[in-house]
Amino acid sequence: MKHHLQSLSCTLVLLAGLFNALPLQADKVTLDSSSWGSAEGxxxxxxxxxxxxxxxxxxxxxxxxxxxxNCxxxxxxxQEDVDAIEHEGSIIATIVSPKDCGRCHETEYQQQKGSVHSKALTIIQNRMPALSEHFGSPSINDAGCAKCHGSTxxxxxxxxxxxxxxxxxxxxxxxxxxxxGSCSxxxxxxxxxxxxxxxxxxxxxxxxxxxxxxxxxxxxxKHGMMYESHKARLNMDSDQWVAGKDYSATVxxxxxxxxxxxxxxxxHDxxxxxxxxxxxxxxxxxxxxxxEDGDKRELSTTEPLPRRGESISKMDGSMGKVKAVASPQRRRDAMSKTCLECHSKGFTNNAMAQFDNVVExxxxxxAKPAQAIMQELYSAGLLTPLPFDEPIEMTYWNLWHSSGTLARHGAAMGSPSMTWKGMSEVGSSFYGKFISQIREAAGQDKGDALIKQHISGSKHHDWLNHPNKANPILGFGQGKVDND
Ligand code: HEC
Ligand code: HEC
Ligand code: HEC
Ligand code: HEC
Ligand code: HEC
Ligand code: HEC
Ligand code: HEC
Ligand code: HEC
Structure with a gap:
């Protein structure tokens, strides 16, 4: 299997200082100590x-x-803050926002501000309203989604x-x-x-x-396994916490x-x-x-690459001028830099290759055949446009979301058990449910045609074309696998 990452390397500009080599602890606190600790506090x-x-x-x-x-x-x-209250003679607010912390911790605030984390509520509102509306309700939203993603x-x-x-x-x-966001x-x-x-x-x-x-x-x-045994040796209280220098037992x-x-x-991004x-x-x-204003967004490599200075839409829909672009390879290199403090280059590259192979x-x-079939079912009017009102939509969702996410995260972070659990769930929903639900939605003939075009015609599913092949795993005692 080929590795796209290799071919994308080094083609792009990168803002100097993004994955940088600056001193480890520049300007930790922006204000000086005379500006805090008043008697009123x-x-x-x-x-x-x-x-x-x-x-x-x-x-x-x-x-x-x-x-x-102090407090x-x-x-x-x-006084002009909407949440300002008069409390025991002082003007205070209960909420202490990232911006408030940023008065003293400018660096962390700026990094947190453009991060995917800060967009975690926007993403629900933009990307998948059907999920919260149909599965959830305001009360589930308040006690569930919003606890992780955030509330307004x-x-x-x-x-x-x-x-x-x-x-x-x-x-x-x-x-x-x-x-x-919320620093706490x-x-x-x-x-x-x-x-x-x-x-x-x-x-x-x-x-x-x-x-x-x-x-x-x-x-x-294995990192989690070592964490259980060695957490006391991780030197978590250290002021600096540099992999390979301040700790080495695990990550x-x-x-x-x-x-x-x-x-x-x-x-903090x-x-x-x-x-x-x-x-x-x-x-x-x-x-x-x-x-240019420090905000960030991700853009799929299937989209055209914007130039420096070009305006493109940001996550919130407004336009922004592109200052720099980090390629996937550049981002991968930053991740691998950590690994290399404890592992060899060959080990690290191979571990990443095993991960990329699972995703591919x-x-x-x-993912691609299932998506193509869903698209055809929608465009042929064989499914209603409303999400989650037909069984196959449920199967498709679980296939890529719950199970597919588990397999991909498992492979990314070295869990054989979750990679296999996720993949075996993907396989059983795909072969056990999805295929028969295509026929249910499309009718036998159209269903068979879709299956032939996208599934049984592909080398990945060729085994479906050999129904008489013996398979010992079911325990019927037919003997060896027929490998021809
Ligand atoms: C480093 C900043 C910081 C300091 C110092 C600080 N707070 Fe807070 N406090 C927060 C944050 C952040 C929250 C969470 C509010 C929110 O949701 O944004 C909070 C919440 C609270 C709350 C409401 C939440 C609860 O658990 O009841 C009270 C009351 C409170 N602080 C009182 C105090 C008092 C009293 C002091 C001094 C002894 C103090 N704070 C010092 C940042 C601070
Ligand atoms: C004389 C006592 C007293 C002083 C002084 C005082 N507080 Fe309080 N504060 C309280 C009490 C009592 C409550 C709880 C009131 C309640 O239950 O709503 C409270 C509540 C709060 C809350 C929570 C409000 C909420 O939304 O639930 C915050 C935050 C807070 N105080 C911060 C401060 C800060 C900051 C100062 C200093 C400027 C301060 N307090 C001074 C007694 C005091
Ligand atoms: C008025 C200035 C000021 C504000 C506001 C402030 N901090 Fe701090 N913070 C400091 C100082 C000073 C230190 C200690 C010096 C240092 O560690 O560099 C510190 C240290 C820290 C540390 C390191 C603690 C450790 O274990 O060493 C964290 C984390 C932190 N602040 C988070 C926050 C968060 C989150 C907020 C907002 C809720 C906040 N700070 C608001 C001044 C501030
Ligand atoms: C209060 C909930 C919460 C906590 C705590 C939290 N995260 Fe997140 N994290 C999220 C949510 C929600 C998203 C999805 C945000 C989005 O896609 O916009 C996310 C996204 C991420 C992503 C990015 C995924 C991507 O799409 O690139 C990474 C990596 C991540 N978190 C790591 C961490 C790490 C490491 C910690 C602990 C130091 C942490 N998170 C703590 C809720 C949280
Ligand atoms: C236990 C915390 C938690 C709860 C509860 C939660 N989420 Fe998430 N959600 C996350 C995290 C963490 C991510 C980031 C996943 C990643 O990027 O790997 C995420 C990602 C997402 C995404 C983006 C998926 C994508 O395409 O990357 C959406 C949309 C979403 N959640 C919607 C919801 C909705 C709607 C609810 C409530 C019905 C909900 N979430 C409940 C933690 C939570
Ligand atoms: C996703 C989890 C997460 C969030 C959200 C987060 N922090 Fe941190 N913060 C950390 C971790 C982890 C460290 C320790 C990093 C390290 O080991 O170098 C840290 C360290 C710090 C330090 C100490 C820096 C130093 O070099 O001593 C400060 C100050 C701080 N955070 C402030 C903030 C502020 C302000 C916010 C909100 C704008 C914030 N953090 C939000 C996880 C978080
Ligand atoms: C601070 C040190 C440290 C860092 C950094 C680190 N690891 Fe590890 N890693 C370990 C330790 C310790 C083990 C357990 C060694 C063993 O197999 O006995 C381990 C085990 C592994 C294993 C399982 C090896 C096996 O033989 O089954 C993989 C895969 C792995 N690491 C990948 C990575 C990747 C990828 C990164 C970077 C994203 C990384 N590690 C970063 C310390 C580290
Ligand atoms: C050995 C290093 C390592 C450790 C430890 C680790 N991760 Fe990861 N994580 C990765 C790698 C590598 C990826 C895949 C990055 C990529 O997309 O190329 C990843 C992916 C993710 C993603 C999905 C991001 C995306 O691109 O969609 C999230 C969220 C995440 N990790 C959160 C966590 C959390 C939370 C923990 C701790 C419970 C954790 N990670 C532990 C290395 C690690």
Missing amino acids: QACVDCHSKSSAGLTHQWKNSAHALANV LDCHQAY VKVRGDGTLDPASWPNSGIGRINPDGSL SCHGRHQFSKAQAREPAACTYCHSGPDSPDKEVYESS TCVSCHMGAAGNMKST VGMRDAWNLNAAVSTQQYLIIF LFNEKY
């Missing part, structure tokens, strides 16, 4: 030591308390927060100040510790289940997707090192487009 601590002692205790054990950053430094608001935080007339929209710390939350989705409050955020649990809170089965995958990978999610390695800095989109009906490799197999054998 001390009053909050004094009173809240009694009225919510636990919360204040968490803060007292934090890097913020140590650096004298008011984060919760301060301006609504402020009532008196400045208090609408209970339908808050508490919420979803990753793409839309805040009253217009900023996106990974950094539990009020400790805001980086050691805690380096743990797999900081991610698996959301990255588990059908949308993103990474908990299941990581725990059944967590953060090491591969955000962490520092060699001269590559850590980043989690999607930068991903070459594919593993959650699509058919996976394609993705350019990363960086706009999934695409060619199942």
